[in-house]
Amino acid sequence: MMGSVWTAVAIGLAMGIVFGFALEKSRVFEPGMIVGQMQLRNFIMLKMFLTAVATGALVLAVLHGFGFVKLHPKAALYAADIVGGLLLGVGIALAGACPGTTLAQIGVGYRDAIFTLLGGLAGAVAFSYAQPWIATNLIGTGKPLIFTDLVGLPYWQGAVGLAVMLIAVLALMERWRPWRDDLGSDVDGSHAASTEFKARIVPAE
Template sequence: MKPLIGLVTGIVFGFLLQKARVLRYDKQVGALRLKDMTIVKFMLAHIMVAMVGIYLLQDMGLVKLSPKATVLGANIFGGLIFGLGWGLVGYCPGTAAGALGEGRVDAVFAMLGMLVGASLFAHTYPWLKATVYTWGVFGKVTLPVVLGVNHWLVIAVLLVLYAGLLRFLERRNL
């Protein structure tokens, strides 16, 4: 059942990516140049919905959250590599798969780059685990735990901030 749920949610997400036009190369480049915030607005909207949905499911006892440990070295190193790849090919993993589904040939290069990157990661993992993965280890923490407050308070504040940012971007026609 889990693979079927994954397939259906993947198809729905791909459909939403396509409908929001975030698979388009000009939107990707516009986001990288901070000229077109369509992708940022799309991601913020999805983060807001997912944040509420996941915690609601947790409170209903339907899911159990198991956050990964916060490791600053791995996050910074991974973020730099992700950003470099996105800047070079103009796609992130989700949009590359969606663009490939639309028949865009340039997305093949992004997919090949991801395969090469995954292979490099697998081959260097022992070294990364002994070095980068030891830098800034904070364990399994969440913002509500760090602040010592109920998760719904943090969610409410973040929803207001995200909504304000979305409104600001819309007013600036970004």
């Protein structure tokens, strides 16, 4: 039992280091990058997280196939997912941060991110106390929905298929909007916005 726990911890740390390195190099933690994605001005954040989904699907397929991890799918609760997604999106747009980037922002010196972190922790504590009532009165229970079960495929085949589909989507997105164009001259994703602003206030000669 202890061996499997330490294996899971080691794998989690390794994946976290790789993800954190990619997050920093892609500059996705920059508030300008995050707000730009929410306003559909740049798409580096979407590319980054679609890449993470594809990579995670492949890693889980391997780990699950060799018996290192056991999957525990959550119930499909569409109303809760939609409401929660909208609330999260509004919070991300207002704060210029998301749960996965707040610590990175603190690490590079964004002081306002400390308040975002404190707000997130306060919200998590409040939800932990309210969750039993919410689950009983607002959300209810649902049945786990697993795509591979619906189509009659082994999990690894579904994961590989999802990864291939996402890679194709990412390739098309990169051809449409190269990441260098979205990164901006200050590597913060706000180059397009600043250029538009300057064009409005400085008439062309």
